[in-house]
Amino acid sequence: MMAESSLPIALIGMPVLAAVIVLTLGRKLRLCREGAAVGGALVTLYIAVLVAAQVLRGTELWSWGRALHVDGLSSLMVVLVSLVALIIVVYSLRYMRHQVEQGRTTTQRLVVYYGLLMLFLAAMMWVCLTNSMVWMYVAIEGTTLVTALLVCFYWDPRGLEASYKYVLLVVAGVCFALFGTVLLYSAAAQYAPGRPALLLTELGEIIARFPDSAQTVSLLAVAFFVVGFGTKAGLVPFHAWLPDAHAEAPAPISALLSGLVIKVGAYALARTITIFAPHYDAVIVFVAIMASASMLIGIFMAWAQDDLKRLLAFHSVSQIGYVIEGLGFGTYLGVYGGLFHLVNHTLFKALLFLSVGAVMYATGGLRRISQLKGLGRRMPITAACFFIGAIAMGGLPPLNGFWSKLTLFMAGGELRLWWAVAIGVLVSILTLGCMVHAGYKIFWGHPTTEPATNPGLKEVPISIWLSMAVLAILCIVIGVYPQIIHPLLHRATECILAF
């Protein structure tokens, strides 16, 4: 069932409104700066939940003459994005104030910070809601620009360099997706005269009409999409921007990058390549090879890192491989597993980045494994959160990462791609090892050196640990009772496969 609704407009409008309030009034009033950001994210989350509830009841929403369209996948994404955005905003309150006290930034700049965060949320909503491939491209570029400004928020040389690299690589990369779109349009226009050829909802139908002669064009378009959106997702070999940007950004923004920004790429791929995968076996193998390479190279690079944020960034490269692989399989189990892992990765990777942020908060900015030891006694909550994230990512039950990986292994086995399953299993154990190793080096052991021996070291304030705890609890809840998000994932998978 389809219904016109103003909720999708409100989803984009609310964060924009919040951004306007922050940017105009935030300079003077803390309430208009931090309050408006929290409020904006909260209301967005509320609307997202309303939308998802409607979709779960079987109603697809659209507005602005089908320019915005909410189906299962969109509703899954908007709930996830607004939830994590809210958590990150709450986390930022104390964290960024602390940065001001440390002299890394000023109160005036916080206006820009929260304003950009809200704009980012709006852009994310736009990506997830738009029904046009061209507008999706525009919105994705929007998220890139906003986050680039957030990456170089401290305005220091390293941050600027990372941000420059980020913009350059991602914009150039996503351009390929634009080429792909153009190619597809040129091919599609002749088979769908008089119809909007680039609406996502129409795409599957049009491609089904392609004769064999158009196969080359559409395969080329797929390749362009994988390169373009793969760059955004941080897939090897287009991942070079990712570690730098993650390392130099403020900790909440690192969580944002790994938790949400790279998921945009996965989302866009879910919208596009899954349409082609059932038609061409080559696509499945091509994507599986790309994804497996990403997993392997990401995890090997992660093992070599001493800087925690870079370590986590390389894990993101590795984990996004699972997501893309699942989407590339194009079967029910594959897409389900890919989306499940997308959700799980957002939760545990945001949790991990926020935990590392908490460590930096408490130790005055230390983030090298070799500099840290025995922090767990003074910071038990942070330690617990980090380990929960680490084990979830390592894929051990009873945490959420296990269920999505399991689904992906089963999907790979179903397609008889045993080599891909083997790589997935191998990377899984390497991930577990790498994360647990880092975790016990930082948090366990007898505190013999600074900063663990510093009597001033204490647990982070409640607003920081509470936002981490929410994510940790979500990881546990989904892990213990995976059926809890089955309805939403099922809808999302169905609506992808329906094309």
Added chain:
Amino acid sequence: MTALAEISARDLLVPLVAAPLIGALLCVFLKRRASDYVAAIFAVITLVLAAGAIGNLFTDLDTTHRLPLGWLANLAGESGPAPLVFELSIDALSALMLFVVTVIGFLVVIYSSEYLSPRNVEHPVTNGKGRYYAWLLFFVGAMVGIALAGNFFQLFIFWEITTLCSWALISYYQDEASLRAGFKALIMTAVGGLFFLLALVLMYLNLDTDPFAFDALGRLAPGLRSLVFVFLLIAAWAKAAQFPFFTWLPDAMAAPTPISCYLHAAAMVKAGVYLIARVVSASYGLSYGVGLLSGIMALATILIVVFLFLFQDDLKKILALSTISHLGYILIACALGVWGSATAFQGGLLHIAAHGCGKGLLFLSVGMITYFTGTRRISELSGLGARLPIVALGFFVGAFTVTGVPPLAGFWSKFLILTGGLELGGFGAVIAILLLVESMIAFGFFLWVGQRVFFGAPSFDMPQGKGVAWPMTTAIIILAVLCLAVTLFALPVIQHIPLGM
């Protein structure tokens, strides 16, 4: 009373798993004495529930009480229903395992209350007890879960939880050696776990109905059945510290001794052999070849380990190595079971209980030695018998149990295994003779160790009468009695465990 009588074993399954987990959650927030009491209370509750469930089952040991709990909707095939994933059940084999896990778990909790104290000479402990009990009870819950799991998938979930707990518990002292050992144990057992996972994937992909049920192997095509069995076997090797994975177990002796007793003698390593026992008990048509693989690897493990432990000076490492070889015994018994010897298979099952009690007792005794003396090197110890008579008693009873001196439990189990092997003849007889040789070497060695440690001139000063720490002494005495009595309980149970043919 009538209401109580109407409770069936089925109703007790969820509380049984939940009780230790609740206790674990509470212990996170408690300290010192308070955590002692809460942990003991929840251990007792678990024990009572287990007694209730087993007692209830005793009226009819041939039934399986099943309690389905949940499905995974996304795994539903095109046609078939979603596979049952979450399920608890209890039958004779579960009861045997449940008995070992809860009884020794209870004794270890009691024992720990004294062992982890500032009075411990080897490792004085002043704080962190809440964390210790939380992980220990979490582990008890996971072990109970393994015993009560109703299908392979559920078993796997609890299996991985025990891996996690074992990592945290081995690392408990947080010095460099224990952190490293915990990490090693985690990675090695997790590698095994991934093979288990692959076995599950294979079962799921090749069976339309009930892919994870215990009898699933019998329904697979023969080649695939062997492959899945080998994957499960690799998982079991990792968990039960068999060749080529066995190196993590001696390292894991960096754990507190009650943990070594529980995880590395009585419970966790037994999960590995329990899995294989499950498979052998429930599957039809396992090939001769997989039995051969299982038997030869176990035999290789036993023979390698015998040579390793002759050169050990560390008491706990000796026990660890001996544990490895005894797990090999049980796997050999399972292999003989695959070849059709019900006698040997039952002997192996009895050995799960017998070795759990005997080796547990040995560990607790050695723990008490280190508690008073601060060392566990044989070369530094002598003449402890006069000062610590209970410990000497515990050590010798434990040693006689695991090496198989009648009338202790280990004798009956080894007797059954050897009889089964000789009955089969051929390679089975060769195995039986090799096992006999190993038993004699181990017996001689343990006698020598006992004589060296407990007899002769005292190596350290201790005032008369100080050598009593009642929680530890109580645990040792109860376990020593069990070494004799466990056969009475276990023999009737194992008669009812079928052997899949």
